[in-house]
Amino acid sequence: MFTKKAILTFLKAQVAAFLGGIADYGLMIVLTEAFKLHFAFSILVSxxxxxxxxxxINRFWVFKNQSGYSIPINSQLLKFGLVVLGSISLKSFGTLFLQNAFQIDYRIGRVITDLFVSYGFNYPLIKYWVFRINEKQSVIESN
Incomplete structure (x- = not known):
């Protein structure tokens, strides 16, 4: 069952992903086309x-705790960094695979790869691992 809060959190997370994604994709194009970097390296930087x-955006808007209690940022940064490493690796290799195996332009391959990585990898890990509030924190919040 999807609650109103769960749907709102999902939609807000998509806004965060979209804004980060636009910056990521645009910078990838600039680095690859204007600076002639290989797209796999451009994906790493972007x-x-x-x-x-x-x-x-996720920390301060999407998963911000309404009571003001905040999970330590160091823990979230470490976890988020691991998710990002996995995400960038999947995007780079997925884009490269689509280009080499099917001769799909890297810009289109990247969009295809992003859809799978964003919904199947990033969102679940960000929601349920990086910004998850454990039961001990939930008790503190309810008091």
Whole structure:
């Protein structure tokens, strides 16, 4: 059963992902086309910038605790960093695979890869691992 709060959180997370994704994708195009970097390296750089934007929006808007209690940022940054490493790796290899195996332009391959990585990897890990409030924290909040 989906609650109103769960749907709102999902939609807000999609806004965060979209804004980070636009920065990521746009920078990838600029680095690849204007600076002639290989797209796999461009994805590494642009993915890092997009991740910083995404993390900031998620931490301070999407998964912000309404009572003001905040999970320590160091723990979230470490977990988020691991998710980003996995995400960037999947995006780079997925885009490269689609280009080499099917001759799909890297820009289109990246969009296809992003859809799978965003919904099947990033969102579940960000929601249920990076910004998850454990039961001990929930008790503190309810008091």
């Amino acid at each position: 993915g890092t910038v997009g991740a910083i934007i995404n993390f900031s």
